[in-house]
Amino acid sequence: MEFENTYEDPVRAKAYSKLEFPGTYFLAFRDLPEIFARHGRGRRTLDLGCGSGRSTRFLRRHGFSAIGADISDDMIRMARGLDPAGDYRRIDDGDLGSFPDGSFDLVLSMFTFDNVPTWEKKLTLFREVRRVLQDRGAFVSVVSSAEIYRHEWASFTTKDFPENRNARTGDRVRIVVTDLEDRRPVEDIVWFDEDYRELYRRAGLDLVERLEPLGRPDEGIAWVSETRIAPWVIYVSARSSREHNLALPWARDE
Numbered sequence: 001m002e003f004e005n006t007y008e009d010p011v012r013a014k015a016y017s018k019l020e021f022p023g024t025y026f027l028a029f030r031d032l033p034e035i036f037a038r039h040g041r042g043r044r045t046l047d048l049g050c051g052s053g054r055s056t057r058f059l060r061r062h063g064f065s066a067i068g069a070d071i072s073d074d075m076i077r078m079a080r081g082l083d084p085a086g087d088y089r090r091i092d093d094g095d096l097g098s099f100p101d102g103s104f105d106l107v108l109s110m111f112t113f114d115n116v117p118t119w120e121k122k123l124t125l126f127r128e129v130r131r132v133l134q135d136r137g138a139f140v141s142v143v144s145s146a147e148i149y150r151h152e153w154a155s156f157t158t159k160d161f162p163e164n165r166n167a168r169t170g171d172r173v174r175i176v177v178t179d180l181e182d183r184r185p186v187e188d189i190v191w192f193d194e195d196y197r198e199l200y201r202r203a204g205l206d207l208v209e210r211l212e213p214l215g216r217p218d219e220g221i222a223w224v225s226e227t228r229i230a231p232w233v234i235y236v237s238a239r240s241s242r243e244h245n246l247a248l249p250w251a252r253d254e
Contacts, residue, residue, distance in 0.1 A: 172187055
């Protein structure tokens with residue numbers, strides 16, 4: 001059965017559009033301004049997989065000129081409704097061809113790759129990100145850690161899905177977002193760190209920083225597992241100056 005992006009469902013898209021930065025989501029965004037300060041070399045930014053525009057608006061509030069791009073018509077429609085002054089563009093799956101080479105100083109993706117199945121599709125999109133980055137640009141990608149699908153959180157529950165514990169890279173996993181009105185399980189694709197590192201290498205991207213943000217007791221949020229286990233992983237990469245073998249990795253189970 002072909003994987004379907006959960007957020008192309010218009011009912012779920014509407015529920016998701018109401019989210020800002022509650023609970024566990026706070027940790028995904030908290031450290032980004034400092035990361036941008038360390039690695040940012042300009043203001044031209046692509047928000048890849050922008051959804052309803054939460055992360056695009058976040059970028060603009062921090063001084064970036066941001067374009068939001070997403071494959072979901074419903075999400076783009078909602079982003080434009082919430083932010084009429086913003087620049088939101090519908091793109092085809094895995095296709096950044098509407099953007100010239102070296103268009104952006106920064107590419108941000110928030111949870112985008114949780115919903116991209118298979119090595120081929122992920123690698124294609126990583127290569128496209130590399131192409132649209134300028135030479136000194138940065139690619140900042142926030143993804144769900146494999147641990148998020150195995151524990152309980154301020155904003156998520158996985159207790160009804162014990163099969164998640166046996167998932168390998170590329171497998172489907174389920175999680176419920178408790179901050180949403182829509183409590184249907186979200187289906188994601190789990191991906192482990194060693195395999196993300198291989199994707200970066202194969203795409204010609206150098207990994208320059210990796211962070212696992214943890215919650216702090218003084219943040220005023222009723223953390224559950226967040227002070228001990230990182231729900232998110234933040235990867236920062238740049239265009240490699242070396243030539244890589246860009247072929248797909250060795251055969252793996254999809």
